[in-house]
Each structure stands twice: as C-alpha cells, then as structure tokens.
Amino acid sequence: MAFVGNSAASRDIAYAIHPYTNLKVHETEGPLVITRGDGVFVYDDGGKQYLEGLAGLWCASLGFSEQRLAEAAYAQMKKLPYYHIFASKSHDVGIDLAEKLVKLAPVPMSKVFFANSGSEANDTVVKLVWYYNNALGRPAKKKILSRIKGYHGVTVASASLTGLPNNHRDFDLPIANILHADCPHYYRFQEAGETEEQFASRLADNLEKQILTEGPDTVAAMIAEPVMGAGGVLVPPKTYFEKIQKVLRKYDILLIADEVICGFGRTGNMFGTETFGLRPDMIVVAKALSSAYLPISGVMMSDKIYQALVVESEKIGTFGHGFTYSAHPVPAAVALETLKIYEERDILGHVRRVMGSLQDGLRRFADHPLVGEVRGVGLIGAIELVADKKTRRPFDPKLGIGSYCVKRAQEHGLIVRALGDSVAFCPPLIISEAEIELMLTRFGTALEDTHTMMRDRGLAAA
Numbered sequence: 001m002a003f004v005g006n007s008a009a010s011r012d013i014a015y016a017i018h019p020y021t022n023l024k025v026h027e028t029e030g031p032l033v034i035t036r037g038d039g040v041f042v043y044d045d046g047g048k049q050y051l052e053g054l055a056g057l058w059c060a061s062l063g064f065s066e067q068r069l070a071e072a073a074y075a076q077m078k079k080l081p082y083y084h085i086f087a088s089k090s091h092d093v094g095i096d097l098a099e100k101l102v103k104l105a106p107v108p109m110s111k112v113f114f115a116n117s118g119s120e121a122n123d124t125v126v127k128l129v130w131y132y133n134n135a136l137g138r139p140a141k142k143k144i145l146s147r148i149k150g151y152h153g154v155t156v157a158s159a160s161l162t163g164l165p166n167n168h169r170d171f172d173l174p175i176a177n178i179l180h181a182d183c184p185h186y187y188r189f190q191e192a193g194e195t196e197e198q199f200a201s202r203l204a205d206n207l208e209k210q211i212l213t214e215g216p217d218t219v220a221a222m223i224a225e226p227v228m229g230a231g232g233v234l235v236p237p238k239t240y241f242e243k244i245q246k247v248l249r250k251y252d253i254l255l256i257a258d259e260v261i262c263g264f265g266r267t268g269n270m271f272g273t274e275t276f277g278l279r280p281d282m283i284v285v286a287k288a289l290s291s292a293y294l295p296i297s298g299v300m301m302s303d304k305i306y307q308a309l310v311v312e313s314e315k316i317g318t319f320g321h322g323f324t325y326s327a328h329p330v331p332a333a334v335a336l337e338t339l340k341i342y343e344e345r346d347i348l349g350h351v352r353r354v355m356g357s358l359q360d361g362l363r364r365f366a367d368h369p370l371v372g373e374v375r376g377v378g379l380i381g382a383i384e385l386v387a388d389k390k391t392r393r394p395f396d397p398k399l400g401i402g403s404y405c406v407k408r409a410q411e412h413g414l415i416v417r418a419l420g421d422s423v424a425f426c427p428p429l430i431i432s433e434a435e436i437e438l439m440l441t442r443f444g445t446a447l448e449d450t451h452t453m454m455r456d457r458g459l460a461a462a
C-alpha cells in the first residue's frame with residue numbers, strides 16, 4: 001500500500017474525491033483545508049483568514065457562525081431527530097416550513113415538495129412535468145427547455161438540464177427530451193449594432209422557432225435561473241423574460257424558476273422572480289433556504305400543477321415519488337430559523353442598503369485593461385477577463401487566466417470562483433460595506449498580480 005502521511009492534506013489526497021476538480025492536478029497540489037468560520041470569514045488549518053466571497057457555493061447567506069442555526073438544529077435533534085412524511089405521516093416542522101414557503105412565494109403557489117439538494121429538486125421538476133402532462137392526457141408533451149450555460153445540478157436529469165459541456169461530456173448526457181435554448185448573455189452573443197432589447201427579441205424569436213421545429217405539442221416546460229449563476233453570473237438582458245414568457249404562454253409551456261441561487265434576497269428582492277418579472281408555474285429553492293447549514297431544497301408548485309398530481313396519483317393509487325429525507329425535521333427546523341432570522345434582522349433591507357457598494361465597487365474595475373465586462377445585480381456579480389477589450393476576444397482557455405486570478409486572490413485572503421475567465425462574487429448576505437471594500441481591495445491586488453504575470457510572460461503589453 002502507498003505511504004499516506006498524517007497531514008490532513010495527504011490524507012485528503014489519499015481518500016477523497018473532489019467535485020469540479022482536476023483530479024490529477026489535485027494529487028500534486030492538494031487541498032485548501034478549511035477548519036472554522038466566523039461571519040463572512042473562514043480559516044484554514046494554518047490559521048489563515050479568507051473572506052468568503054462566494055458564500056461557499058453561493059449559499060451560506062448568514063455567514064459561517066450563526067449560533068441560532070446551530071441551536072435550532074440541536075433542539076430539533078433532541079426533540080425529533082428524524083421522521084418522514086411518506087404515506088400521510090407528517091411532523092410539525094415540515095408543516096410549518098411548507099406553510100411558510102407557500103406564504104412567502106412571489107407568485108401564487110399551492111404546495112411544496114421537499115428534497116435535499118438543488119439537483120434532487122430539479123430532478124423532481126422533470127418528473128413532475130412528465131407526470132403532469134400524463135395526467136392531462138398529453139403523453140407527447142414531454143420535452144423540457146433549458147438554456148446553454150444554465151446550471152441546474154448534476155444528477156442524471158438535472159445535469160441534462162444544465163447547459164455546460166463538462167457536465168455532459170463522457171457522462172453520456174443529456175438524456176432524451178431535453179432541449180437547450182440560446183444563452184441570454186448580451187456581451188458575448190450580441191450581433192453587431194444590436195441593442196439589448198433587440199438581442200432579447202432575437203432570442204425570443206429563436207425560442208419560438210425552436211418550439212415550432214420540435215412541435216409545440218411536444219414541448220412541456222422551460223426551466224430558467226433568473227440570474228444564471230455557475231454559467232458565469234449572467235444577468236438577463238432588458239425585456240428578455242417578458243418576451244420569452246410571451247412565447248411560452250402562446251404554446252402552453254410551463255415556466256420553472258430555478259431560484260436555487262437567487263432565492264431569499266440575493267438579487268435585492270426576496271426572489272429573482274420579482275426582480276425580473278417572472279410568472280413561474282414552479283419555483284425551486286435550496287441553498288439560502290437553510291443558509292446551507294443543513295441540506296434542504298423545495299419545489300413549490302401552482303395549484304394547476306398540484307391538481308394534476310392529485311388526479312394522477314388517484315388513478316395510480318399513490319404519488320410514487322419521495323426521498324427518505326424529504327422534509328427531514330432537522331434541516332427543516334434550520335430552514336425555519338433561517339427564514340425567521342431573515343425577517344427579524346431585515347436581511348433584505350440590509351442587502352438593499354449594501355448592494356450598491358458591491359455593484360459600484362465591481363464597476364471600478366471596468367476600465368482595467370484585462371476587464372471585458374462587469375455585471376451583476378444585488379449581491380451577486382462577476383468580472384469577465386478578456387484578451388482584447390475592444391473586440392471582446394476571450395483568452396485561450398488553456399492559459400487559465402481566470403483560475404490564476406482566483407489563486408492570487410486566495411493568496412491575498414479572498415475566496416472567489418473562476419467560471420472560465422469570469423470571476424464570480426456572491427458573498428454572504430450579511431456582508432458589511434467595510435467587508436465589501438476589503439473584498440474589492442483583495443481582488444484588486446489579485447487582478448494586478450494577474451496583469452503583472454501576463455506582462456512577464458509577454459501576454460500583455462508592458
């Protein structure tokens with residue numbers, strides 16, 4: 001057997017597989033081992049502090065040391081550590097959370113189905129869309145539209161919805177009946193002389209053409225993140241959702257809002273649905289629902305969908321879907337406490353007070369020679385680095401410029417994420433203005449390091 005050292009890093013290399021990691025490179029470079037958190041900061045095993053500029057994975061909305069959530073989990077563990085909601089069983093926290101979510105929904109919703117992750121929730125969405133159309137006697141209406149660069153998870157169906165090549169390649173995905181529509185990123189995909197509104201109109205026209213080519217009677221639903229997160233923090237162009245929703249309504253196609261990142265204040269409203277004027281038939285929530293302290297997700301659905309599930313389950317004799325941990329009482333208790341904290345501390349009001357500092361602060365980098373586009377809304381944003389500012393020419397991906405910049409940021413005590421050559425920012429919602437400024441300062445240093453490296457390697461003008 002190969003020698004395994006005692007350090008956390010060598011045991012990590014010996015035993016753990018890391019998602020979204022080049023596994024070969026990891027064997028030599030090893031992990032960053034985080035051991036504790038405090039507010040918007042986390043600390044590694046050497047005691048070094050990092051400002052968590054991505055709230056972990058866009059999720060730790062209340063930061064990394066909210067004692068009330070720890071206490072809510074402990075109290076629930078002592079009272080009822082587990083129960084399920086199969087076969088008409090229920091429990092008080094699951095009921096409370098379902099009621100709370102339905103009342104919080106930005107458009108009328110009737111019921112909530114609970115799962116444990118965004119991926120499971122989106123897999124559930126796919127099954128519900130199919131079940132719904134079978135209930136309505138439309139067995140051919142099954143195709144689900146997603147968008148290129150959309151991110152909806154990694155399970156078989158949700159990875160198929162995801163519109164990123166690395167989630168399909170060599171996993172033999174996507175599955176049948178999943179279609180990918182245009183990516184609504186104006187900066188990258190605009191045509192010469194096209195305004196944002198014209199770009200949105202073209203995408204809506206293309207969507208209609210795609211539906212007509214497939215046959216409207218075969219297209220069941222479209223899923224969309226209000227702001228596309230993992231695809232690069234892509235804020236929809238003006239009038240986009242208004243125009244595509246018109247097309248969807250015309251062909252009786254459901255809209256599903258994937259609010260896994262945008263939900264609970266991220267975009268400056270409780271839901272991205274409000275920020276961008278969506279009228280979804282289903283809303284998927286996860287992440288900030290529990291501030292990520294424990295895994296829980298939910299699919300909210302309109303009464304129209306729910307009534308179809310009732311008909312079909314009556315016909316079959318049961319609604320044959322559900323997870324052992326659907327509405328698990330401990331994450332449900334943590335989610336309830338999270339929602340209570342959002343209200344009591346007016347987290348949304350706080351986001352609205354500080355989000356200008358993030359958006360203005362990010363735009364301070366717009367004139368930098370490496371910066372192509374600065375984009376964002378609320379407390380989410382990205383800076384896209386490009387080889388040529390004028391022509392918007394991207395870097396050769398092999399150069400790994402975004403990754404280099406993010407590594408330098410880490411060196412300077414800031415954790416952010418490279419999505420290709422876009423650097424994403426999505427700090428905990430509790431971040432203060434001073435901490436936003438610290439985040440921007442640390443990023444600025446990393447950007448200068450990146451520029452210096454490029455000059456040294458002859459990749460940028462001296």
Ligand SMILES: Cc1ncc(COP(=O)(O)O)c(C=O)c1O
Nearest residue numbers: 117118119151152153229260261
């Ligand atoms: C918009 C969106 N949907 C779904 C998912 C998948 O969630 P999970 O990783 O919990 O399965 C993510 C994860 O980042 C996401 O950003």
